Amino acid sequence: MTRRTQRNGRFRTACTLITTLGTLAGAALLGAAPADGAAGSARGPASRSAPSPIAPGVEYRYFDIPTARGTARAHVLDVDLRDPRASVGLLYPGKVAARAPVSALADGVGAVGGINGDFFNITETQHPGVEATGAPVGPAVANSRALKAAVPNGQRFGPAMPPGVTTEAVLGVGTDRRARLDDLALEGQVRTPGSSLPLGGLNQYALPVGSVGAFTDDWGSVSRTRATCGTDTSRGAPCSTDTHEVTVRGGRVVASSDAPGTGPIARGSTVLVGREEGAQQLRKLSTGDRVSVSHRLVAAASHVPFRFALGGFPVLRGGVPLPGLDTTTSAVRTAAGISDDGRRLLLLSLDGSPEFRTGLTIAEVTDTLRELGARDGFSLDGGGSSTLVSATSTLVARAPGADAVTVRNHPSGGAERPVPNGIGVFSRK
Template structure:
């Protein structure tokens, strides 16, 4: 972490910070002086204590009321791909960035929950039995942390509404760029999925990821509202202007009924439970609402942690990492993480991927590259599929932070329930 901790806390640690409960031990011990990275974006080091020992951490505070500041998803160039957080931040010109969702590590490497970048719906959530990461009471697999087109940060849920209409009628689609298509389901894959083989997405069951692959599988490619190829699920990047419909079991029978030359209409959107369309969405497990930690959070397993939170009015964000598995920092439990966030003044918070994935990077004023400010637990920073990037007027590059891939296709397909911005072709190699 490297920050010199200079400020000893009394009772106030941040915006809206509530006093500790009567007789309760404070989580925070010291909070360092603020370093301004850019207007509306600051960094502080922190130290906290726990029954097992010292924990060191870093927090970035983001003021979304500043019109020069915004947040977006960072990605390595495809959904099913990985890259270091620092590389993704450097490519997109972020002032600060943190790792994001849990993911299908060692297989497709695609994230578990929904994702939206630059207002574009990228993927929906896998079945509950196929999620990765620790179980959190009450958490739903389609839970997300979002920043809306209204520039308000919030915890939300994104539900996939999708269908394909063809010669045999209209059929529900239950997956969008997911590493696990539900049993008997139909899935959509777009060019944003990347090069990874799509056949493994039809393996396992909704409750057992190690179960055998579905015997019945089928796939068609659609371009300009017309089926142009039929066969089994393939690998390699889907060409621009096309999408793939895959099916397993009963879904395979529907897909197999489509023939080259058939006209089909594919529609999909990610519908926010709040009614506020997201500009950014990243999957995660909510651990605090209205300044109150979720009941039943684990208080036994210590690990490096990453989290993102928001103030009550949604106009301030916090990106937080806690070091763990280090000689000078033992890590935190989910319960301790939520207490710490509460003392920082956070109202609502989401647990992001932790352990070896936990990474926070910052760009010092005038610097051409970011630096890692936390102390990752692995021998080298883990490659991850996405994260949250913070952009300021002085740091943002000419291309979109989400714009390393092409997401355009024609014909009857509709990918955005709101206006779809133009997205440039891929920039640089994907990891």
């Protein structure tokens, strides 16, 4: 039996197990009309598609999941990382504080598929006059390069995380081509001739109270004011009134200001933003003073460097759901599963069309990943509940021979919402 046959067999078994969770009478392949004549009816027999090749090592499929609230539809990209022609990487608009639709991100770098990624700073209603950055919550690594670190736990956007999970949680693929879950913590220093300060942030929309954060040209042109708002435990707390910013270029201070600035950062420059005690330390620096800044993201468990990583939160480890998963709030969600000892990555996005918009709870998404064979699972940003129309959950794939990807699910609200990052699927001939 070939590896592909084994994989398809596991998927058929998973779909069978999923459909038996509800009370639906049977299943019908896409295109086959159920008994009532309404093909794909949310209230009729569940449907599923046959695996559709997208590229070597990459397949697309969908299937329905009956629940007590209605039927949800899941769209899946199945990526075989054993195939040397298939790979995954970070999709992002070129800057941390920027957003674009998943389809545009995928087409811009020649990806054959992809899904949306991390939760992000989407609104600032609690801080009038402060610009929402659009930057993601967790760490991000692209092409083995650290783009950003995680905001404090109390500053995140998104549903509640399982107990013990932090914003440093990531899903990624290492240089060994294996997918894995881990935590990525920032280690860094700001060194001057007379002191050494720990670095509290890297290109992130919220800094820990009393810290100094570094912003590079990877950040973009969005104002850095948001980084000094809220606290480690409250996203809506007032912005700090004690701030300072210095610009370092060529190892020396070239500019300073008592307020965080805006606009693009020149390549090779680093802007240091301090709040409270961090601001007081930065005020000691004068133009011409020598300053060096170092930073790296350190994995808590992995010994293999990440080639790509992005934030979210784990829901499944070693085949066991994490405790405390939400079993009541239903939404159109996006998630990823890891199986075959990191050699297979399952990218899942629910359908947001009206007949499927009831979606799934976090616990139900986790069960779905398990039924698909995942041993580890990771929740990504998703659309709103059935009463809050959103359009984050997006899965795109390119048909063989096509020049561009198409959106395979139906985003809530009828159109894609721009996002800061995602997981791209690539194929090399």
